[in-house]
Amino acid sequence: MEGFTPDGEPERYETTTPSLYDWAGGREALVRLLTIFYGHVLEDPLLEPVFRDMDPHHAEHVAVWLGEVFGGPPAYTGSHGGHAHMIGRHLGRGITEPQRRRWVSLLLDAADEAGLPGDPEFRAAFAGYVEWGSRLAVVFSAPGAEPNPHEPVPRWDWPMPPWPQAGP
Template identity: 65%
Template sequence: MPTSPTLYEWAGGASALEKLFDRFYAHVAGDALLAPVFAHMGAGHPKHVAAWVGEVLGGPKTYSAERGGHPHMISRHLGRGITEEQRRRWVTLLLDTADEVGLPADPEFRASFVGYLEWGSRLAVIFSAPGADTSAPEEMPTWDWAKPPWQPAD
């Protein structure tokens, strides 16, 4: 039985995720609902998010090594008051952008990718709420296949 590649490998690695988030945040800048949330992001934000998602999907531990892992990500959301409407728009726009840049569209990959986006974006809403309790140590999340990709028999 062949071993399944990581979601990171299946997506196309760092270059594919950087392309995705570069294009995505270009769209965010023109989106009336999301632009205010990201108005003060630095020029490196898309690359940082690509490194985060890459690590979560089984890629190199770049975000943890360079940015501080999950505690740092939580700190970036504190007090932002992200709404459910903004969360849904973020997920929808990101999935539209994934189609636009040619991220894999097979059901197995997309089920896993969407699963992470739903889970992670809902945590962002929780951690962004006023008075959110972030005292519990959070490990870097890791995401795997919801169902391994179909591969033909040898």
């Protein structure tokens, strides 16, 4: 029988689970995602005021952040100041819950538009991080917030690894 050894035992597959970064398509895919996303943000009346003065390379910097979070190279820590820098980008901004929700919605839509993998395992991990991270951004941006600047860049992983036969 397929999937079982001759002794009737289930076959054991030796597979290496790719990082979310690799599964997404690496740096190129994340830059594409965030370029599309921030283009929509600048057209959105609720979010445009928050982002109107962003650095022209903002999408690329956030792609480096997301890449590190998703198991790619530690380039945000190495070149952009790590978690402390990301926290600093949110301090005092007073992000509202409606802004957070709109940000999440636009980013999830941009993932479709950018052609990120649509399998349930990847999208669960992606949506989980976006939801968690956006809620932290609200906390960090609140008046009087004093987040710990010594935290490392978070690492996000699969809630359930992809099936061995699945592909990005």
